Amino acid sequence: MPATSALPVLYSFRRCPYAIRARMALAVSGQRCELREVVLRDKPAALLAVSPQATVPVLVLPGQVLEHSLDIMRWALAAHDPHGWLIPDRGELDAMLELIAQCDGPFKRALDRCKYPNRYPDASPADERAAAHAWLRVLEQRLALEPGGHLFGPRAALADMAIAPFVRQFAGIDDAQWQAAPWPHLRAWLVRWQQSPLFLGVMHKYEAWKPGAPPVVFPPPTA
Incomplete structure (x- = not known):
């Protein structure tokens, strides 16, 4: 596993449907990141700094910020799509x-x-x-x-x-x-x-992220 400091950072909110689908794609593809759970009424300054609109999910990559859940899904699946989500049995x-x-x-x-x-x-x-x-x-x-x-x-x-x-x-x-x-x-x-x-695996409850908190690696090794 890469060092946590080298991982992409995912700002997420557990119940948000956009964030749920992004987390599912990251989990199924095995693309690990540092998950930062956001309280929407108190968005962290670090999120606002990388994404002024601050709508979750946001995935911070080296030199790139993905601010739309479907872009995050397609980025993860382009790297690894073990179940062929991008290639349906019927249709395109x-x-x-x-x-x-x-x-x-x-x-x-x-x-x-x-x-x-x-x-x-x-x-x-x-x-x-x-x-x-x-x-x-x-x-x-x-x-x-x-x-x-x-x-x-x-x-x-x-x-x-x-x-x-x-x-x-x-x-x-x-x-x-x-x-x-x-x-x-x-x-x-x-x-x-x-x-x-x-x-069920992507719906685990995490504490709200604060600067200096121990990093949370997502998906966890057992996911």
Whole structure:
């Protein structure tokens, strides 16, 4: 293992869906870094110095700073992609990126307005919920056609791992409504992902990072 001081630095927040998918890609690829858990209401000066927007995750590399989770995923997988996340059994990388863009754009917009209605007083909760449900039905239809139960074939690929954290966040808004909705394939897909050793392994709780704290190597040697 390289010396900790030589490792890239990952600023992360445990529950953030963007940070979750970045950590999963780093873990599966075995790209070790120094993890610094961030308290969003008290962002450290070291994070602000490398990324003024200070939205997690941020990966600090020698001579480069990656400020978008999908860029971090693709950087890690370009180095080592043991499960072929970038090469789905069905479809192409561009098709996965298009579906991820729909998640990160229109779906995330509706998700935020459903989860945090007080932040968006001008939004219609019913309209935003309908928009979110319409896109989730797209995922349900894709999964229903795939006997392996993944978005682009019988095994998980980049799209599954990049989208699942946001579906998880939506499911947590109203569990009763989620369980009653007409998307059994989507529910089963989410349960499998949430029960996977990879997801469970990246959800360990860490203390908030402070300057001078002992470094935390991620993923840990046993991951």
